[in-house]
Amino acid sequence: xxxxxxxxxxxxxxxxxxxxxxxxxxxxxxxxxxxxxxxxxxxxxxxxxxxxxxxxxxxxxxxxxxxxxxxxxxxxxxxxxxxxxxxxxxxxxxxxxxxxxxxxxxxxxxxxxxxxxxxxxxxxxxxxxxxxxxxxxxxxxxxxxxxxxxxxxxxxxxxxxxxxxxxxxxxxxxxxxxxxxxxxxxxxxxxxx
Numbered sequence: 404x405x406x407x408x409x410x411x412x413x414x415x416x417x418x419x420x421x422x423x424x425x426x427x428x429x430x431x432x433x434x435x436x437x438x439x440x441x442x443x444x445x446x447x448x449x450x451x452x453x454x455x456x457x458x459x460x461x462x463x464x465x466x467x468x469x470x471x472x473x474x475x476x477x478x479x480x481x482x483x484x485x486x487x488x489x490x491x492x493x494x495x496x497x498x499x500x501x502x503x504x505x506x507x508x509x510x511x512x513x514x515x516x517x518x519x520x521x522x523x524x525x526x527x528x529x530x531x532x533x534x535x536x537x538x539x540x541x542x543x544x545x546x547x548x549x550x551x552x553x554x555x556x557x558x559x560x561x562x563x564x565x566x567x568x569x570x571x572x573x574x575x576x577x578x579x580x581x582x583x584x585x586x587x588x589x590x591x592x593x594x595x596x
Contacts, residue, residue, distance in 0.1 A: 412455055412488035412498070413501070414455050414501050416483065428463070428503065432585070433595055437505050437585065438454070438502045440506075441505055444505075444506075444508075445511075449512060450493075453468060453470075453488050454466065455471055481561050486551060489544050489546070490547060496519070496543060496544065498511070498512045504581075506580065508582075511581075512541065524571040525542065525569045526546070527570070527572075528570060528573065531576055531579040546568060
């Protein structure tokens with residue numbers, strides 16, 4: 404099921420404000436940290452995994468993957484995590500997933516990869532119905548200089564950056580529930596078995 408030459412990055416660099424400042428990736432879901440569920444689903448789909456985290460480095464490193472922090476300070480958002488992952492990636496394609504979506508599709512990366520190649524796009528992003536999911540994406544490593552210019556100019560909004568690239572949206576209407584993310588204690592309780 405795995406396409407060749409893909410690095411995966413789990414984006415765990417946020418502050419978890421909606422979860423009361425708790426690092427969401429480390430919050431237990433059914434007895435295991437949420438990030439463990441994400442890693443389990445991502446691992447078979449990629450050749451290499453990085454974890455982007457700006458706090459709790461030792462806890463994330465315990466999962467056995469390199470932990471990379473944003474090069475830009477101040478919790479600058481997913482684009483800062485994408486930047487450092489692109490700079491560190493050993494492969495020409497980078498798949499991004501958030502640490503708070505433990506049900507991500509088992510076929511996410513192959514479907515994004517097929518669409519990226521078919522459209523000869525810079526970036527493929529998952530969509531369910533009319534809703535794009537910008538942190539579920541596959542991007543070519545060669546866009547790194549373009550992203551660095553965007554960030555240097557003060558850009559932080561992920562969809563604004565995507566709009567400057569040749570982007571293809573990939574429909575996952577058949578797996579809409581797989582993109583549920585857990586931002587609050589109530590959502591965590593609802594997601595538990």
